[in-house]
Amino acid sequence: ARSLRAPAARARRARRRPGRARMPPPSRVPPDADRARARRETRRDASSSATDRPPSFARSLRVGIASGACAGIACQLVLFPLNTLKTRAQAGGRLTADRLYGGVAAELLGAAPGTALFMSAYECAKSTLGLDPSIAAMLGALASSAVLAPMELIARRMQVSRLSLATAARLSARRGELFAGFGSFLARELPFDTIQMSAFEAMKRATLAIEGAADESGKKTKKKRALGKRQTAIIGGVAGGLTGLVTTPFDVSRTAHVCASSMGIDLKTHPKGLAGLKRLKERFGMSFFFRGAAPRALEIGLGGVIYFTVIETTRRYFESSSRETKDAKVLKTV
Known part of the structure; x- marks a missing residue:
């Protein structure tokens, strides 16, 4: 009996001695794997925090300048013939197919810097300062008006006449008419x-919200932050077409100021503001304010497809390159 109790007693004494307790086996995970896992977690945290932070002023400025210049040039090169037909319809001229690109040089000279100014001011106001898109758009329009207004005036006069760029610019500057109808331009x-x-x-937020709700119902937790190219094109075309149709009367009023001589209007005696609009209505009728509505809606609708697709593509390119740069800096510090 004593020999049977001896092993049990030795086991109890061994458990009471802390020095002889069996230690847990060491971790078999190599240190390189721990370091790689920590690097991945740091990179993920840095990327998520970078996307949640509002973009800096310098980055918004770069995105705005690049996307605006590219979008402005692309729209003018593709859609300028429609703009020429619309301008001739509003000015009461014949809808001929000759010189459809007459004045495109002036538009390109104004479109690249003007649209770049608009988008840079818009991006800085909306993304960096957090202003409402409507207020940001007003600030962008004011910033770009000093460049776009005189170049548009020269281009439209070239569209309804056979003047060259140098002649149209020289005559407009000599008469002091480069900013003629500037109020109608802003209006x-x-x-x-x-x-x-x-x-x-608004349509972009609604589309992303609908897709986010569909993902949640389908047990998908990944949040979508950007539209696809097809969605961007459709939404941009709808937004542009409706806006072009609604604002046709303002565009006709602008054309009346810019192409006054071709329409038999004397700007020196023509009243300004609401009185000027009333005079145009008395002379040409109410239908005058909707001249060229169809080509304008088509032009601005197709322009919206090109414009917003180029802008969103450029913005995503800058976001991805900025994220890769930040990730590389994080990896160097880990």
Whole structure:
């Protein structure tokens, strides 16, 4: 009996001695794997925090300048013939197919810097300062008006006549008419940009919200932050077409100021503001304010497809390159 109790007693004494307790086996995970896992977690945290933070002023400025210049040039090169037909219809001229690109040089000279100014001001106001898209669009329109207004005036006069770029610019500058009808320009651009950008942002948020709800019902937890190219094109086309149709009267009023001599209007005696609109109505009738509505809606609708697709593609490119740069910096510090 004593020999049977001896092993049990030795086992109890061994458990009471802390020095002889059996230690747990060491971790078999190599240190390189721990370091790689920590690097991945740090990279993921840095990427998520970078996307949640509002973009810096410098980055918004770069995105705005690049996307605006590319979008402005692309729209003018593709859609300028429609703009020429619309301008001739509003000015009461014949809808001929000759010189459809007459004046495109002036538009390109204004479109690249003007649209870049608009988008840089819009991006900085909306993304960095957190302002509403409508207010950001107004600020962008004001910033770009000093460049777009005189170049548009020269281009439209070239569209309804056979003047060269140098001749049209020289005559307009000599007469002091480079900023003729600047009030009508702002009266058209401010509501146009406000409606178009607000409509696009509203439809964009609604589309992402609908897809987010569908993902949650389908047990998908990944949050979608950007539209696809097809969605961007459709939403941009709808926003542009509706805005172009609604703002046609403002565009006709602008054309009446810019192409006054071709329409038999004397700007020196023509009243300004609401009185000027009343005079145009008395002379040409109410239908005058909807001249060229169809080509304008088509032009701005197709322009919205190109414009917003180029802008969103450029923005995503800058976001991905900025994220890769930040990830590389994080990996160097880990």
